[in-house]
Amino acid sequence: MEPTMDAWAITRPGPIETGPLERVVRPVPRPRGHEVEIEVLACAVCRTDLHLAEGDLAPRRPGTVPGHEVVGRVVSQGPDAELYAPGDRVGVAWLASTCGVCAYCRRGDENLCPYSTYTGRHRDGGFARRLTADERYVHPLPETLPVTTTAPLLCAGVIGYRALQRAEPPERGVLGLYGFGASAHLTAQVALAQGATVHVMTRSREARELALEPGCHSATGAYDPPPEPLSSAILYAPVGDLVPTALRALDRGGTLAVAGIHLTDIPSLDYRRDLFQERSLRSVTANTRKDARAFLDFAAEHPLTVAVTPYPFDVADHALADLAADRVRGAAVLLP
Structure with missing residues (x-):
């Protein structure tokens, strides 16, 4: 049988x-x-x-x-x-x-x-x-x-690692994370280890408390403005309404990477408010095996919580x- x-x-x-x-x-x-x-x-x-x-x-x-x-x-x-x-x-x-x-x-x-x-x-x-x-x-x-x-680590960690690359944060830049689940929790630790300032915007009170544990510099509501302009940002929440919110929080030349495989509809963007001054909007599509192995190597050298x-x-x-x-x-x- x-x-x-x-x-x-x-x-x-x-x-x-x-x-x-x-x-x-x-x-x-x-x-x-x-x-x-x-x-x-x-x-x-x-x-x-x-x-x-x-x-x-x-x-x-x-x-x-x-x-x-x-x-x-x-x-x-x-x-x-x-x-x-x-x-x-x-x-x-x-x-x-x-x-x-x-x-x-x-x-x-x-x-x-x-x-x-x-x-x-x-x-x-x-x-x-x-x-x-x-x-x-x-x-x-x-x-x-x-x-x-x-x-x-095998998805939340790896896709967060690729999203961080797609957001192209400058050295010791200011990173914003919209939504704070498993992937953002790991991405925050990678960014902090690389010297970034990290601000978290998310709807859940418990998630905001969790964000402060590894050393994120602030944690506020999903639609709240961050305490300073962001040089880059990653959107984890599958909420299209947050795209213009995150774009407006970017500094000049900043990049927003959308990390999810699914996103609700994005409302109309105001070119002057949302994209002008060379702000960029990018998607993240899966990952390569090279991404996975690079992240797993990073995790082995920098133990993550x-x-x-x-x-x-x-x-x-x-x-x-x-x-x-x-x-x-x-x-x-x-x-x-």
Whole structure:
């Protein structure tokens, strides 16, 4: 009889209160080609998982298992796999594959590959006991890193790191962060380590309190003006109304990077108020493997404080609902 496992699948995308995430039983996946089979030790819950569940970002096939911040252990290998051996600890992130031959891949921008696939959207992710992944897109993790606090690094940390690059803060500049969830919490620590002044604007009182713990210089309401002009800013909250607010907070020549994969409609911009004086508005699209490895190397050299709220695997639906309601401190992490 074929072995089975428990998993959580998006069966009916819709508002979180309608129960789009459902407990299911699936066959244990077997690796093919360059794939490895991975036992899930921890999987962080990302806002992208919420967007998939609620249908803001459509899953690519029915019944997809979400989850793309996975710390796991290799169990078995496909016939062409040779980079990892059973027992190795690895991380599985959002980027699952690229074509490797298009113009974007060849120039080093594999995050823009039109044929890219993503963990938890195109292929089943870490809201399960096991998953398979192409070993060429898997990241080695040392045994010394705690599984619970390492899982959020694989998306919240990596995408925050890329968003910081896209915002192009000058040396010892003034950075504004709009929204303060798991990704912003890690980005703030990276920016502070690099000598930036960091101001946080977010709606949640608890998030504002959390922002002050690593040393952010101020934490106010989402629409409040920062105490000084920002040389750069990152928008994490998926709220288009905040785009003109953040642009107006920029100093001359400043850049706003929008870090989310989903954003509500942006209202009309006033060119003179919002963009003139060479202010820039940029998007952030996924990340490259190079980004992930650079950030993981940074995290190894500069230990980061990772705020997490652990959840048993059996209540993954509750974790997603808590994320939707801003009841999660830091990152929610499922622990099978």
